[in-house]
Amino acid sequence: MPPELRTSRLLLTPYTPADEEDFVALFQDERVSRWMGDGPQSEAEDRALFGRVFSKVYAQGLFDVWAVRRGSRVVGHAEIKRTDAVDGYELVYALVPDAHGRGLGTELAEALVGYGFRELGADTVHATVAAQNTASLALLTRIGFAHVRDIAEDDGSTTRVLTRTRIAGPPGSAGTEHGVGT
Template sequence: MTLLQTERLTLRPLGPADAEAYAAMRFHPQVAQWLPPASGDPVESARATIKRFATAWHERQRAPWGIFRDGGLIGHGGLNFVPEFGQTEVLWALHPDAWGKGYATEVARAALAFGFETLALDLIFAITLPDNHASQAVMKRIGLTYRRRVEYKSFKDVVWFDIDRPTWQAQTG
């Protein structure tokens, strides 16, 4: 499992002790509206997600990190292999108190660098709901290009952006 430090953030795999803080972020109504629905007790669901992330770190050397600022959990972000598409996604979700500060862009850029430089991935994509303009702005800011609309899980219509390694290398020099 990989720990990264960006200019302002610490990115580290989530652990069992993070479950309550993670649940508070993940199930916040303003965050949950953009994510696939989850049912049951929020803390138990958070524990299951953290366990799933740990398994992904072990099996694929990538999963979302917890995003920490000044020692507190403000969200999750990073890379996630999506079997339905056979590709790796860059993703982020932040507590509303952390919105509008550039943290999503900072995490996404670090995740792209990790994916292309360390993991040697060929392509990284991102998806979101068509009306999530804030996430689409991050996607554009980090160099992803809109490609198409797809179905994913309970969402019948999501927008797909992606970037390949040569394009990312050309953009980052």
């Protein structure tokens, strides 16, 4: 199970079975799901995905996945996992649409990056973002990610790979973090 993470306004916790309806509602919202994985799925597929969080991801310790809470409300989803698509750790995040435009996405992405560097010992973290998802691309660029390459998808779309690298500092320091090429 992943540890709880706190930001100034968010709490990331492992999912509980009681979170199923919030998870399904998030993934069924096409404004969110169009940017996630293979895009919108059926409600039954999203419920099965939620079940796999417990039966596979948590049970086998595959990667870290959290419910993102603001107060008592689930407002999003977050992951950080090893992936061959970028040869390292990739962060994944989504927020309910009414949480957009408040800086919560930045706060969430920064928390995932920090976790990757501090807790997972990653020297780089990556994000893969649909080229049309300009809001996410702008957010990641603002927090130090740099575009490193494009992936041509089978459906003709383009996925951008962005990377943020931790640069070693002097002995005894925690180092600093920079986007590739910055």
